[in-house]
Amino acid sequence: MTRTRYLVAGLLSFAVVAAALTYVGRSTPTGPSRQVPTVAAGALPGVGVAGLTQAPGRPQLDEIERLIRAFDEQTGTTPNATGLAFLGQLELERARLTGDVGSYARAARALEQAVRLAPGVSETQALLASVLFTTHDFTGAFDLASEIYERDGDLGALAVRGDAALELGRYEQAEADYATLAATLPGASSSLVRLARLSFLQGDTGRAAVLAAEAERAAASEGAFGATRAWYAAFRGRLALDAGRPDEAATYYARAVGSAPDYHVAIVGLASARAAQGRIAEAIRLYERATAMVPEPAPLAALGDLYTLQGDDAAAADRYATVEAIASLAEANQLYDRQLASFRADHGGDLTDALRIVEEELRTRRDVYGHDAHAWVLYHLGRHEEARSASDEALALGTPDARLWFHAGMISAALGDDDRAREELTRALQIAPRFDPLLATIAAETLTSLGGAA
Amino acid sequence: MIVLAAAVALVVLAPAGTASAHPLGNFTVNTYAGVVVRPGEVIIDHVVDMAEIPAFQERRAIDLDGDGVQTDAETEVWRVSRCADLAMDVAVQVDGRAAPLRSTEVGAVSFPEGSGGLTTLRISCRLTGSFDADAGQATHTITVTDSSFGDRIGWREITAVGDGMTIVRSDVPATSPSARLTMYPPDALPPAVREASLEVTHGGARLATLPGDVPDGGTSVDASAPDGLLASLAGRRDLTFPLAAAMIAIAIGAGALHALGPGHGKTLIGAYLVGAGGTLRHAVGVGVAISIMHTSSVLALGLVVVSAERVFAPEQVYPWLGLASGLVALALGSVLLVSRLGARLGHRARAAGHTHDHPATHGHRHGPDRGHDGGSGHTHEAGHDHPPLSRRGLVALAFSGGILPSPSALVVLLASMSVGRTVIGLILIAAFSLGLAGALIGIGALSLRARDMAAARISSRAARLLPIGSAAAIASMGLFLTVQGAARI
Numbered sequence: 001m002t003r004t005r006y007l008v009a010g011l012l013s014f015a016v017v018a019a020a021l022t023y024v025g026r027s028t029p030t031g032p033s034r035q036v037p038t039v040a041a042g043a044l045p046g047v048g049v050a051g052l053t054q055a056p057g058r059p060q061l062d063e064i065e066r067l068i069r070a071f072d073e074q075t076g077t078t079p080n081a082t083g084l085a086f087l088g089q090l091e092l093e094r095a096r097l098t099g100d101v102g103s104y105a106r107a108a109r110a111l112e113q114a115v116r117l118a119p120g121v122s123e124t125q126a127l128l129a130s131v132l133f134t135t136h137d138f139t140g141a142f143d144l145a146s147e148i149y150e151r152d153g154d155l156g157a158l159a160v161r162g163d164a165a166l167e168l169g170r171y172e173q174a175e176a177d178y179a180t181l182a183a184t185l186p187g188a189s190s191s192l193v194r195l196a197r198l199s200f201l202q203g204d205t206g207r208a209a210v211l212a213a214e215a216e217r218a219a220a221s222e223g224a225f226g227a228t229r230a231w232y233a234a235f236r237g238r239l240a241l242d243a244g245r246p247d248e249a250a251t252y253y254a255r256a257v258g259s260a261p262d263y264h265v266a267i268v269g270l271a272s273a274r275a276a277q278g279r280i281a282e283a284i285r286l287y288e289r290a291t292a293m294v295p296e297p298a299p300l301a302a303l304g305d306l307y308t309l310q311g312d313d314a315a316a317a318d319r320y321a322t323v324e325a326i327a328s329l330a331e332a333n334q335l336y337d338r339q340l341a342s343f344r345a346d347h348g349g350d351l352t353d354a355l356r357i358v359e360e361e362l363r364t365r366r367d368v369y370g371h372d373a374h375a376w377v378l379y380h381l382g383r384h385e386e387a388r389s390a391s392d393e394a395l396a397l398g399t400p401d402a403r404l405w406f407h408a409g410m411i412s413a414a415l416g417d418d419d420r421a422r423e424e425l426t427r428a429l430q431i432a433p434r435f436d437p438l439l440a441t442i443a444a445e446t447l448t449s450l451g452g453a454a
Numbered sequence: 455m456i457v458l459a460a461a462v463a464l465v466v467l468a469p470a471g472t473a474s475a476h477p478l479g480n481f482t483v484n485t486y487a488g489v490v491v492r493p494g495e496v497i498i499d500h501v502v503d504m505a506e507i508p509a510f511q512e513r514r515a516i517d518l519d520g521d522g523v524q525t526d527a528e529t530e531v532w533r534v535s536r537c538a539d540l541a542m543d544v545a546v547q548v549d550g551r552a553a554p555l556r557s558t559e560v561g562a563v564s565f566p567e568g569s570g571g572l573t574t575l576r577i578s579c580r581l582t583g584s585f586d587a588d589a590g591q592a593t594h595t596i597t598v599t600d601s602s603f604g605d606r607i608g609w610r611e612i613t614a615v616g617d618g619m620t621i622v623r624s625d626v627p628a629t630s631p632s633a634r635l636t637m638y639p640p641d642a643l644p645p646a647v648r649e650a651s652l653e654v655t656h657g658g659a660r661l662a663t664l665p666g667d668v669p670d671g672g673t674s675v676d677a678s679a680p681d682g683l684l685a686s687l688a689g690r691r692d693l694t695f696p697l698a699a700a701m702i703a704i705a706i707g708a709g710a711l712h713a714l715g716p717g718h719g720k721t722l723i724g725a726y727l728v729g730a731g732g733t734l735r736h737a738v739g740v741g742v743a744i745s746i747m748h749t750s751s752v753l754a755l756g757l758v759v760v761s762a763e764r765v766f767a768p769e770q771v772y773p774w775l776g777l778a779s780g781l782v783a784l785a786l787g788s789v790l791l792v793s794r795l796g797a798r799l800g801h802r803a804r805a806a807g808h809t810h811d812h813p814a815t816h817g818h819r820h821g822p823d824r825g826h827d828g829g830s831g832h833t834h835e836a837g838h839d840h841p842p843l844s845r846r847g848l849v850a851l852a853f854s855g856g857i858l859p860s861p862s863a864l865v866v867l868l869a870s871m872s873v874g875r876t877v878i879g880l881i882l883i884a885a886f887s888l889g890l891a892g893a894l895i896g897i898g899a900l901s902l903r904a905r906d907m908a909a910a911r912i913s914s915r916a917a918r919l920l921p922i923g924s925a926a927a928i929a930s931m932g933l934f935l936t937v938q939g940a941a942r943i
Contacts, residue, residue, distance in 0.1 A: 021698035
């Protein structure tokens with residue numbers, strides 16, 4: 001046969017087979033029926049309960065997801081800047097609730113598209129800067145926010161720049177930005193809460209508490225609801241807890257959970273308040289719920305500590321192992337660097353790697369908590385002198401955080417500086433007697449052994 | 455054409471069997487509930503796909519005695535109790551009355567590789583509930599609520615089909631857009647369908663198989679990108695002619711590309727044909743033999759995977775197959791080398807004694823009773839036409855080249871089977887093998903052409919040494935494959 005005939009024959013057979021395939025594809029699917037080993041039904045306790053109570057569910061998240069799908073469809077058919085900007089905000093909100101990094105990516109995409117469609121709208125660009133901020137790219141957020149603010153004077157961008165400056169340890173810059181913000185928007189919740197945060201860091205707890213209360217009231221009157229509203233209540237809870245008033249903290253956190261039952265940050269906060277109140281079983285239940293939603297190292301470690309306190313070492317080991325599993329997932333590391341480093345320092349993990357993590361972070365992010373994490377890891381590595389200098393940096397602003405003073409005290413004790421150690425440990429326990437389920441006891445014991453009164 | 459090119463490009467670019475992070479995020483738990491409504495019975499094919507972190511936590515729970523080792527017994531116990539727990543988390547109501555569910559069949563559990571050295575987890579269960587199918591009642595209203603893993607984010611999907619009953623109204627689709635949680639579309643918000651409500655009437659077509667009858671079979675081959683394309687096409691209900699043609703073309707292309715990848719003895723074919731003085735006809739024969747061997751290998755492995763009761767990871771078999779392939783190639787090469795060297799030396803001795811003129815039938819008996827490839831040492835004799843391929847050599851070559859089934863082909867077959875489209879899977883495998891054979895024949899033909907072109911230029915001494923060199927090449931290739939296979943075990 002000639003070549004042409006070969007070709008024709010080949011094409012014909014191809015067509016025939018393809019037609020056969022189509023025909024087969026149209027008819028009912030066929031396949032082998034397989035004998036699967038059947039478990040005797042009677043042997044199992046799996047009887048469905050009539051009127052089954054559903055799992056708590058996540059009403060706020062469901063609502064947000066409904067809105068996301070609606071806006072996704074709408075902007076899919078008719079892309080418009082407003083819809084896309086709102087979609088971006090919704091995805092950010094979802095990310096806040098779920099910790100799902102996919103939502104950050106989708107938020108960024110929607111916002112970038114919105115910016116392309118309407119380049120002049122600086123609010124949308126400021127939202128992009130806040131996406132960078134929430135994914136812990138503080139330098140990126142700072143630079144972008146600066147650019148937007150310098151160009152357009154957008155206040156959202158100013159707020160992001162101030163926040164980024166704070167996280168980076170550039171406290172003067174943060175103070176200046178917050179002052180400008182407060183001057184332009186005097187009674188706004190967003191300025192008040194930021195001033196509160198700064199006041200706390202600088203050691204003025206009284207002022208911080210007052211400002212935080214005003215901020216929550218302002219947020220309510222501005223119409224904030226759900227997770228946003230809950231955030232303000234949770235912030236007050238955090239301040240109260242740090243100041244050693246767990247009962248007050250519990251009230252605020254409970255209010256936060258009431259505003260947003262799906263909000264894991266509020267649930268974790270309430271759990272920590274309950275633990276400080278001594279209501280361990282309740283704290284465990286709350287931590288379990290929160291870590292089922294968003295498995296983060298810090299709440300998992302706290303949960304493990306509570307199990308240790310109760311003597312359930314197996315359950316504690318489970319939680320600690322999960323933290324290490326999270327550590328081995330590359331993406332997670334970026335968001336949880338500090339949490340992982342503290343975990344390893346407190347629970348005897350890979351300290352060399354922990355040091356690498358904190359030093360890597362310190363290159364750009366030189367805030368007081370970064371120095372504190374550095375100090376604590378160095379202390380556990382036995383490098384007490386270096387730990388001392390790092391701890392001094394951490395206490396440079398005089399932040400009244402019991403943990404900072406506890407770390408300082410332990411370092412002083414290791415260096416043999418007993419007087420200083422007693423002072424620092426006393427200070428820590430004065431600020432918050434139950435600042436940590438396990439470490440508070442260590443602080444008290446060390447203080448007693450140094451001849452101090454716990 | 456562009457689709458084809460893109461599909462082919464996908465096949466080329468994406469490596470098979472690489473571990474990657476769970477596409478929906480590493481702390482998601484994703485569930486699928488496939489509802490089948492029969493007269494008097496509701497069956498739910500329930501699949502759970504856990505990402506790395508929940509899988510890690512679950513695996514610690516599987517390890518009952520906490521010794522860090524997950525034994526088969528522990529996995530069995532866990533499988534049964536997990537499905538029993540799931541039966542309590544799914545609720546079915548028929549006409550307002552609850553139909554309690556029981557776990558009636560426990561499907562396969564598998565731990566596909568994830569990222570960070572962790573695995574994900576996949577388990578399927580069959581839950582059955584019965585209801586009073588009053589034939590007097592025209593329609594029944596059925597609601598299914600899946601509240602498993604309520605606090606975890608993830609993909610939540612429900613589908614519904616009728617088996618002997620017809621679904622008149624349903625707020626969920628009949629086919630799974632994720633192919634039972636094996637393929638997730640990127641960049642979209644996952645669906646959160648936890649409830650389905652259906653209206654069904656009596657009478658209707660029966661399903662030949664229940665969805666999930668051929669379960670995931672514990673395949674831990676990466677079923678994402680390229681194979682997923684073919685598999686998802688295979689599962690489409692609305693198969694049109696152009697689509698079917700495209701699928702066959704893609705399968706042929708995939709087979710051809712697979713031939714070009716490592717393994718399958720391209721080198722072996724080339725070396726063998728060149729050394730044995732083969733013609734195009736022989737190249738065709740070798741290509742077809744390897745292709746048949748490969749198809750059988752894929753079908754055999756597919757059959758084993760499907761009929762295995764326990765979790766069976768095809769990847770466990772590969773190192774052994776690779777070793778076997780290497781050993782056979784080594785044996786073939788050694789035998790050829792020895793016989794050709796022997797013939798060469800014998801020929802030299804004879805040449806010293808008498809003329810080159812000897813009858814064509816001089817000791818050239820071929821067949822299985824002869825251990826060597828007859829007369830290869832005489833290829834330098836021009837016009838000396840004899841078939842250089844013994845049956846044994848051909849078998850050895852086919853075995854060595856075709857024993858290792860292509861993961862892509864395997865996945866296409868298994869995926870087709872799991873959506874009940876076995877015939878289509880088989881047709882695609884056949885097309886795949888066709889492409890494979892074609893590419894191998896092409897390579898063989900190219901090698902022969904190269905040899906012919908070179909024959910004019912190389913000295914007769916080199917031509918004499920060519921068969922020995924090729925046998926040595928085969929032997930060393932075999933050695934390399936053997937060592938590689940042994941290292942992987």
